[in-house]
Ligand SMILES: Nc1ncnc2c1ncn2[C@@H]1O[C@H](COP(=O)(O)OP(=O)(O)OP(=O)(O)O)[C@@H](O)[C@H]1O
C-alpha cells in the first residue's frame with residue numbers, strides 16, 4: 225500500500241470578508257463579503273482605483289488588520305495576527321533607520337533567533353539579488369527612494385515566506401530597474417514556489433507576472449472580476465498574445 229502525501233502550502237481562502245472604517249462619523253464600507261481562493265504557488269495580481277481597498281485587503285491577509293466579519297484561512301487554518309509564513313512588502317519601505325541595509329535585511333531572521341552568521345549570509349544573498357551589494361553598510365537615510373524600496377523587497381524575501389504580499393512594490397522604481405525587478409520576482413517565484421499576491425497599478429506588470437488578475441471596482445458594492453492570464457512563461461511583452469491581453473485589460477478599465 226502506498227501512501228500519497230500531499231503537501232499544500234501557501235493556499236489562501238478568503239471567506240465572506242467585510243471591512244468598514246469610521247470616517248467623519250459615517251461608515252465607509254471598503255470590503256464587502258469578499259470570497260476568493262488563491263491556489264498554492266499562484267501569482268494573483270490585484271488592480272483597481274486608488275482607495276478601493278487593495279492595501280486594506282493585504283493588511284488583513286498579513287494579519288495587521290482585523291476584518292469586521294469573515295475570515296482568512298491559510299492551508300485551512302484561520303489567520304489570527306501576523307505569522308512567519310507570510311511576508312509583506314509595503315507601498316513604502318519602512319526601514320529601521322538605526323540599522324544598516326544588512327541589518328534591515330537580516331532583521332526578520334534575527335528576530336526569529338537564527339544564528340548571526342547564517343542571517344547575514346542569507347541577507348547578503350538577497351541584497352545581491354536586488355543589486356545593493358555596494359550599499360550593505362549604508363543607513364536608510366543614505367539611500368534613494370528606489371534603493372530603500374529594494375531593501376524592503378530583500379528583507380521580505382530573506383525570511384522565505386510561503387506567501388508574499390506585495391503592495392505596489394515597484395511603483396517607486398525607475399523604468400529599467402522596474403523591469404529587472406519584475407524579472408527577478410518572476411524568477412524567485414519559479415525557484416521558491418511562493419504564493420504571491422501582488423497589488424499593482426501597472427497592468428503590464430500584472431500580465432507579465434500573474435496567473436490571474438483581480439479587478440476591484442471603482443463603485444463600492446460592484447462585483448469584483450477575475451481574468452485568467454493564459455500565457456506561457458517566461459513571458460514576452462512584445463508577443464501578440466501579451467499585447468492583446470493588455471488591450472483587453474485596458475478595455476475593462478474603460479481606457480479605450
Ligand atoms: N485606518 C483607517 N481608518 C479610516 N479609513 C481608512 C483606514 N485605512 C483605510 N481607510 C480607507 O479605506 C479606503 C481604502 O483604503 P486602501 O488603503 O485599502 O486603498 P487602496 O486601494 O490601497 O488605495 P491606493 O491605490 O491609493 O493605495 C480608503 O477610502 C481609505 O480612506
Ligand SMILES: [Mg+2]
Pocket residue numbers: 278279280315391
Ligand atoms: Mg494602497
